[in-house]
Amino acid sequence: MNYQGKKAAYYTLGCKLNFSETSTIASSLNEVGFDRVDFNEKADLYVINTCSVTNQGDKSSRNIIRKAVKLNPNAMVVVVGCYSQLKPDEIGNIEGVDLVLGTQEKFHIPSWLGDLEKKDQTEIHTTRLQNIKDYHRAFSWGDRTRSFLKVQDGCDYYCSFCTIPHARGKSRNDSILNTVKEAEKAVDKGFKEIILTGVNIGDYGKSTNENFYDLLVALEKVKGLHRLRISSVEPNLLKDQIIELVAKSKILMPHFHIPLQSGSDEILSLMKRKYSTGLFASRIKKIRELIPDAFIGVDVIAGTNGETEELFQESFDFINSLEVSQLHAFPYSERSGTQALKIPWKIEVKERKLRTQKYINLSEKKLLAFYKKNLDSSKTVLFEEQNDKSLMTGFTENYIRIETSYNPDLVNNLAKVKLLSLGANGNVNIAFDS
Numbered sequence: 001m002n003y004q005g006k007k008a009a010y011y012t013l014g015c016k017l018n019f020s021e022t023s024t025i026a027s028s029l030n031e032v033g034f035d036r037v038d039f040n041e042k043a044d045l046y047v048i049n050t051c052s053v054t055n056q057g058d059k060s061s062r063n064i065i066r067k068a069v070k071l072n073p074n075a076m077v078v079v080v081g082c083y084s085q086l087k088p089d090e091i092g093n094i095e096g097v098d099l100v101l102g103t104q105e106k107f108h109i110p111s112w113l114g115d116l117e118k119k120d121q122t123e124i125h126t127t128r129l130q131n132i133k134d135y136h137r138a139f140s141w142g143d144r145t146r147s148f149l150k151v152q153d154g155c156d157y158y159c160s161f162c163t164i165p166h167a168r169g170k171s172r173n174d175s176i177l178n179t180v181k182e183a184e185k186a187v188d189k190g191f192k193e194i195i196l197t198g199v200n201i202g203d204y205g206k207s208t209n210e211n212f213y214d215l216l217v218a219l220e221k222v223k224g225l226h227r228l229r230i231s232s233v234e235p236n237l238l239k240d241q242i243i244e245l246v247a248k249s250k251i252l253m254p255h256f257h258i259p260l261q262s263g264s265d266e267i268l269s270l271m272k273r274k275y276s277t278g279l280f281a282s283r284i285k286k287i288r289e290l291i292p293d294a295f296i297g298v299d300v301i302a303g304t305n306g307e308t309e310e311l312f313q314e315s316f317d318f319i320n321s322l323e324v325s326q327l328h329a330f331p332y333s334e335r336s337g338t339q340a341l342k343i344p345w346k347i348e349v350k351e352r353k354l355r356t357q358k359y360i361n362l363s364e365k366k367l368l369a370f371y372k373k374n375l376d377s378s379k380t381v382l383f384e385e386q387n388d389k390s391l392m393t394g395f396t397e398n399y400i401r402i403e404t405s406y407n408p409d410l411v412n413n414l415a416k417v418k419l420l421s422l423g424a425n426g427n428v429n430i431a432f433d434s
C-alpha cells in the first residue's frame with residue numbers, strides 16, 4: 001500500500017535505544033510514502049514509542065498517547081515499545097488507540113496499517129517473550145547532532161528490580177561487519193559523533209560469537225567518524241582491555257557510564273547484580289589511573305526493597321568515596337513480574353524520594369568538582385544544534401557541557417577551546433584557541 005501525501009508524527013519516551021529505533025520505524029514508514037511531521041502537528045498517523053522502566057515511564061506514555069488522540073481524533077494511533085510488550089491491555093483500554101504492537105511487531109508497522117481507517121476496536125499484536133528473537137538495526141537521525149547507534153538488544157541478566165528483559169527478550173546483536181556498515185551510514189548522513197546504545201552493550205557478541213572489544217576496534221576505524229562514545233556498560237563487563245583501548249584511542253571518548261545501582265554489597269546481592277562494590281571501585285581506580293580526566297557517570301537506585309536506613313547510608317558513603325563525575329539517581333519503582341517484589345522490607349515512596357534527593361545533591365557536588373578540575377585546560381568541542389538560537393552549546397571529549405554565543409557555522413563542527421569559568425546555568429564558558 002502507498003501512503004503518499006500522508007503525514008506521520010512520532011514521540012519517543014525513555015532510553016537512547018528507543019530513540020534509535022524510532023528512526024528505523026520512521027524510515028520504514030517513509031519508504032511507503034509517509035512524510036514525517038512534528039509531533040504537535042495534525043498528522044494522519046501517530047506512533048508513540050513507550051517506556052516502562054518505571055511507573056513514571058508508564059504514566060508519561062499514557063499521557064502522550066492521550067495527547068496524540070486529542071491532536072487528531074481521526075488519526076490512526078499506534079503504540080509500540082516496552083510498555084506495549086509488557087502491558088498491552090492497559091494501553092488497549094485507552095480510548096482512541098488503534099494498534100498496540102509488541103517488541104517484535106514494532107518494526108513492521110506498515111503491514112498493520114491497512115487503509116489507515118480508525119479501528120472499531122483496538123488491535124493488539126505481541127509475540128511471547130521466549131519467541132522474541134529478531135534483531136533490527138537502528139541508528140537515530142534527524143533531530144540531534146549526535147547519532148545513537150544500536151549495537152545490541154535484550155538482556156540475559158534478570159536483575160531483581162528490572163523489567164526490561166521481560167519486554168525485550170534475550171541478549172542478541174548483529175555482526176561486527178553489519179554494525180560497522182550501520183555506523184558508516186550514520187557518518188554518510190553527516191554525523192561526526194556516534195553513541196553506542198543497547199540494553200546491555202558490554203554483552204555484545206553473544207549471538208554472533210564476537211565480543212564488545214573487537215566491535216570497538218572495528219568501529220574506531222570507520223572513515224570520517226570523529227567521535228565514538230560507549231554509553232552504559234555493566235561494571236563486570238568493563239574489562240581492563242576496554243579501558244586501555246579508550247585510554248589510547250583518539251576516537252573513543254574518555255567518557256564512561258557505569259550502572260552501580262547500590263553501594264551496599266547486601267543490596268547488590270538482593271538486586272542480583274553480578275559484581276561487588278570492590279569490583280566497582282577497582283573499575284573506577286583503573287579508569288582514573290589511565291585517564292585522569294575521564295567523565296564517569298554512575299546510575300544509582302534509591303530505596304529499593306531491603307534498603308534499610310543503615311544500608312542506604314553505607315551505599316551513600318561508598319559512592320561519596322568514589323572519584324566519579326555525576327550520578328543518575330532514581331527512586332526504586334515496583335515492576336510487576338520482578339523478583340524484587342518478594343523482598344519483605346519495603347521503603348515508603350516519600351523516603352525513596354528523600355534518598356534520591358540526597359544522591360542528586362551529592363551528584364551536583366561531584367559534577368561541580370569535576371568541572372572545576374578541568375578549568376584552564378584545552379579541549380575539543382563538538383557544537384550542537386539548538387532550538388534556542390541565542391546560545392551555542394556542545395560537549396568536550398570528556399563530556400563537559402560548554403556554552404558560547406550562537407554561531408550557525410559552528411553547528412556539528414569541532415573546535416579547539418580553552419575552558420575558562422563556570423557559567424551561571426552550570427555550563428562552562430570558553431575561549432576559542434587561536
Ligand code: SF4
Binds near residue numbers: 158200
Ligand atoms: S543488566 Fe540488569 S538492570 Fe540492566 S537491563 Fe539487564 S536486567 Fe535490567
